[in-house]
Amino acid sequence: MAASVDHQLLDPNHLNQIEDYSLLARVVVDGALPGIHRSLRQGRGSEFYQYRPYTRGEDLKLVDWKVFAKRDELVSKTFQESTNFSVCLVIDTSASMGYQGEASSYSKLRYAKMLAACFAYIAHRQGDRLGLFAYSDVVKEWIRPRSGSGQLNRIFSALRGLESGGSTAHKFGWEQMVSGLPGRAMIIFISDFLEAEDTLAEQLRFSLSSRYESLCLQLLDPDEIDLPNADSLRFAELEGDREVSTSPPAIREKYKIEMNEFIEDLGKKLSSVSSEFETLISNQDLGCALRRFLGMRNRK
Amino acid sequence: MIEFAQPAALWTALAIGLPVLAHMAYRRVTKKFYFPSIRFIRPSQIPRTGKRRPSDIPLLLIRIILFLITATLLADPYWKSETTPVTEGSGEEVLIALDLSPSMSGWDGLKEAKEKAAEIINSNAEKVGLLIFGRSELEKIELGKEELLKKINFLSHYWTKGNAQLMLDQVPSMFSKNVTGRKLIIISDFQKSDWQTAYSNLVESGISYKLVKVGQKNGLKGRRFNNVSVMDARAVPAGPEKIRIWSVVRNWDDVNKTVEVDLFAGGKVQSIVTASVSPLGSTQVQFVLREGDFAEALVRVKSEDEFKLDNQRHLWLKAPPARRFGFWMPEQESDETDDEKSFLKTAVASAGDNGWNRWEWNQDQADGLRLGDDQLKLEILMVLGVGKWFEEEQLGRPLKIFLKNGGVVLATPGEPFSSSVSVLRSNGLMGYNFVRVAGGATRSRNPFRIGSLDEESALAEVFAGKSARDLYLSAIHKFGILKPGPVEHDTEIPLRDREGRPLALVRNFDGGGKLVFFPFRMNTVWTDIPLRNSFLPLLMELTQGKGIESSSRAWPVLEPGEELPGNQGLFTAGKPGAYRFEDQWVEVVLSSAESSPDTFSQKELSESLGGTLKNTEIKLQDQIVLEKENDPLWMWFAIAAAILLIIEMFWSRPTQQNTSSQANSIHA
Known part of the structure; x- marks a missing residue:
């Protein structure tokens, strides 16, 4: 892993300026984190990767004879060797993910999409099969895991189209997604996991199997940690009709305690089903999440 | 310009301080804030912070204007037109209302009243008028002071019972x-x-008033003393060729009184009786005279009391006319008809x-x-044995006129029975049809009996x-069975036999007349009813008509002011006395209410006249005038x-601006 990291390139406030998820991912992965991920497996895969000068002793089958005829120079073709490992990105797109605090210049969903783009790029570079499952109370996107650069473009394209809305229904379509996972797989689950502590562990129980791994990234706005700054507010639920009038300064301390208890409780329950858990605040840089992902991936 | 009917209500405008305080003291908590989850958010007390300057100035202005308009509305504004004529006075008018009811002649009331009136006329420089009341018409006299004083000297009481309401009603005009x-x-x-x-609310009408009480003569607490009156006097037959005159004398004082009561008739006192009358009580005094000696008499109380008008009473000693009845019968009288006539004549005469x-x-009538x-x-009128003779003499028309004039006709059937019924029906007197005569064949069978009477x-x-x-x-040995015919009349069946068949038919006519038809003859051949005690009450009850009820068995007694219609004109009662009017002998007596010594105090009366006494009170009157001339706003x-x-x-409703901008940023 590289020791030096350009943190500016991981700053979501900067990255938010980049509309193209392909570029964004390359900026993050190739620019800010060069070498932190395992290099591409080159070998006899079907996916052409690049040319390189022929070295003695190499199999002559790799020589591109057409290039030799044109340039009178021996060059070998290298192919991307695909793994039999799948990475499935699961993104919660419910209305609560659309929340954008006054301190943020982007919503939680935008942060999740940036993160997912980086994961997808890294996974693709490592030759993993790549899939995307986005849902709220309906399935918004379900791209089955496949390998190849076309799959990466499809993922980026799908990410562009995701918008927040609807209520959270974690169970909805879950079985459909899990049953579609081939062989060994890793689930990257990005959500705010609000109201999910009772059901989420049960859903991720498959992580106990040696074939699967899951990483739950809880994404919260700074407001959700600290409450907005105002003397009095009439809070209304984004995914419901309930309203509460209160003074945030008056309840802030108690709120923080209860929120932390909730996060801890969630983490414990997920670790009981061998699922990795990390809480991300949407004003943090992407590095923490990426390192967590690469750490897990490289263990495989 | 705008004026107000209730200007005191403008004080409510001070309430504009309320919205100002509200805008300075409180901050609205209406901002809606969408949040991912309110699971850990608890409601809490919203802090209310005071401010040095009111917030939301336009809304505050609207609220202040609203309060001001409401205060103005409560003050009942109206637009006083510049063209409204201003009431310009031409001085003060004083109207003296002088009571001339009969009671004023007692207790020196009228004398005292004249003195007071003269005093008022002399002491007032303004225009003074005199209003005389005490009967159904008011008399207004507007003369110069001298003439007015002369006029007052010649005033005397009326005989009609006092009517103060009439005066109060007409005074404002x-x-x-x-x-x-x-x-x-x-x-x-x-x-x-x-x-x-x-x-009458005189104050509301813009009239100030003053009550001057006269004729009290040392009375205490609204009660005057020393009055004895003849309340009633009547003459009734008292055995052969004698009549008894009885009268009621009342003592209005609360001490016992012994008075002499005499009967004055034929130009001299016929009899004197000394009577002791208990406090606030009455006693009867009786006199006996030979019948026919005198036509009228005067009962007098010899008493030196304060109210002399009620100390005598005129009455007629003549008997009122008897009620008259007569018969119509066929020219050729039969035994049955004779029997019937004698039974009925004896019964009715008694x-x-x-x-x-x-x-x-009175057969002549x-x-x-x-x-x-x-x-x-x-x-x-008793029509016995109605039959062909009735038809031949065309008596249907005069009989109908008699019935329309309120007369009572009692009719019995003749021979044959069927012809009686058909004559009555053809003349439109009865709508029943003849069926047969029950019991006509033999007298040996059991007689018919009267069925139970309807309880009501x-x-x-x-x-x-x-x-x-x-x-x-x-x-009832025999009677004609009748059944209702096709023509319906207002016919009652007060009497039936035990099988429900009619035994008496009564038809009432518009003018109060009544036709009673018995389907049997009132003699012993047909029935034994004429021999029974119940014959007379049955007969009189069935023949009791409106005309009979209304005909009084005494001469009419009127109070002054009352009227009695006659055939040619109208008799209006004036001074008490005995009068002859057409064929009536009329007695006019003073209203007994005038004898009452009880009076109201000025304080009690002022409540009925619009409150306490005020000398100048014309504002309200002016207001009434203005209301009519100005436009309410x-x-x-x-x-x-x-x-x-x-x-x-609309302005103060919770705005969506904040929440919508937040929502936009969420979905961005």
Whole structure:
């Protein structure tokens, strides 16, 4: 892993300026984190990767004879060797993910999409099969895991189209997604996991199997940690009709305690089903999440 | 310019401080904030922070204007037109209302009143008028001071019972228009019987008033002393050729009085009786005279009391005319008809009492009626054995006229029975048809009996107990069975046999007349009813008509002011006395209410006249005038208030601006 990291390139406030998820991912992965991920497996895969000068002793089958005829120079073709490992990105797109605090210049969903783009790029570079499952109370996107650069473009394209809305229904379509996972797989689950502590562990129980791994990234706005700054507010639920009038300064301390208890409780329950858990605040840089992902991936 | 009917209500405008305080003291908590989850958010007390300057100035202005308009609305604004004529006074008018009811002649009331009136006239420089009241018409006298004083000296009391309400009702219109002051001075004894129902809000009408009480003569607490009156006097027959005159003397004082009462007739005192009358009580005094000696008499109380008008009473000693009845019969009289006639004549002639309520058989009147003279006074006409003779003499028309004039006709059937029924039906007198004569074949069979009377009928009230048993034991040997015909008349069946067949038919006519038809003859061949005790009450009850009820068995007694219609004119009662009017002998007596010594105090009366006494009170009157001339503005203010209230409600509703901008940023 590289020791030096350009943190500016991981700053979501900067990255938010980049509309193209392909570029964004390359900026993050190739620019800010060069070498932190395992290099591409080159070998006899079907996916052409690049040319390189022929070295003695190499199999002559790799020589591109057409290039030799044109340039009178021996060059070998290298192919991307695909793994039999799948990475499935699961993104919660419910209305609560659309929340954008006054301190943020982007919503939680935008942060999740940036993160997912980086994961997808890294996974693709490592030759993993790549899939995307986005849902709220309906399935918004379900791209089955496949390998190849076309799959990466499809993922980026799908990410562009995701918008927040609807209520959270974690169970909805879950079985459909899990049953579609081939062989060994890793689930990257990005959500705010609000109201999910009772059901989420049960859903991720498959992580106990040696074939699967899951990483739950809880994404919260700074407001959700600290409450907005105002003397009095009439809070209304984004995914419901309930309203509460209160003074945030008056309840802030108690709120923080209860929120932390909730996060801890969630983490414990997920670790009981061998699922990795990390809480991300949407004003943090992407590095923490990426390192967590690469750490897990490289263990495989 | 705008003026206000209730200017005190403008104080409510001070309430504009409320919205100002509200805008300075409180901050609205209406900002809606969408949040991912409110799971850990608990409600809490919203801090309210004061401010140095009011917030939301436009809304505050709207609220202040709303409060001001509401305050103005409560003050009942109206637009006073510049063209409204200003009431310019031409001085003050004083109207003296002088009570001339009969009671004023007692207790030196009138004398005292004249003195007071003269005093008022002399002491007032303003225009003074005199209003005389005490009967059904008011008399207004507007003369110069001298003439007015002379006029007052010649005034005397009326005989009619006092009517204070009439004066109070008409007083407001008696004043001239455009005067600055209207003052009414009422001079009266304020006798309770005259004033107890009087009411008029003189103050509201812009009239100041003053009550001058006269004729009290050392009375205490509204009660005067020393009055004895003859309350009633009547003459009744008292045995052969004698009449008894009895009178009631009342003592209005609360001490015992012994008085001499005499009977004055034929130019001299015929009899004197000394009577002791208990405090506030009455006693009867009787005199006996030979009948026919005198036509009228005067009962007098010899008493030196304070009110002399009620110390005597005139009465007629003549007997009132008897009630008359007569018969129509066929020319050829039969035994049956004779029997029937004698039974009925005896019964009806004995129907009166021992007094002057008596019945008289007057065949001349009946024969005159038969010849078409409908002006005759006959109360009951008995048509015996109705048959062909009735049709031949064309008696249907005079009979109908008699019935329409309120007469009572009693009819019995003739021979053959069927012809009686058809004659009555053809003349439109009865709508029943003949079926057959029951019991006509033989007399040996059991007689028919009268069925039980309808409990709610008038006959059932008359016949109860023994008298009812006597009626039910009556035997009817034969009678004609009738059934309703096609023509419906207002016919009652007060009497039926035990099988429900009619035994008496009664038809009432519009003019109060009544036709009673028995389907049997009133003799012993047909029935034993004429022999029974119940015959007379049955006969009189069935023949009791409106005309008979209304005919009084005494001469008419009127109070001054009352009227009696006659055939040619109208008799209006004036001074008490005995009068002859057409064929009536009329007694006019003073109203007994005038004898009452009770009077109202000025304080009690002032409540009925619009409150406490005020000398100058014309504002209200002016207001009434102005209301008529000015336009009320409350409706415009109400509309303005409603519009502002709607604007305020729209303006102050929770705005969506903050939440929508937040939502936009969420979905961005």
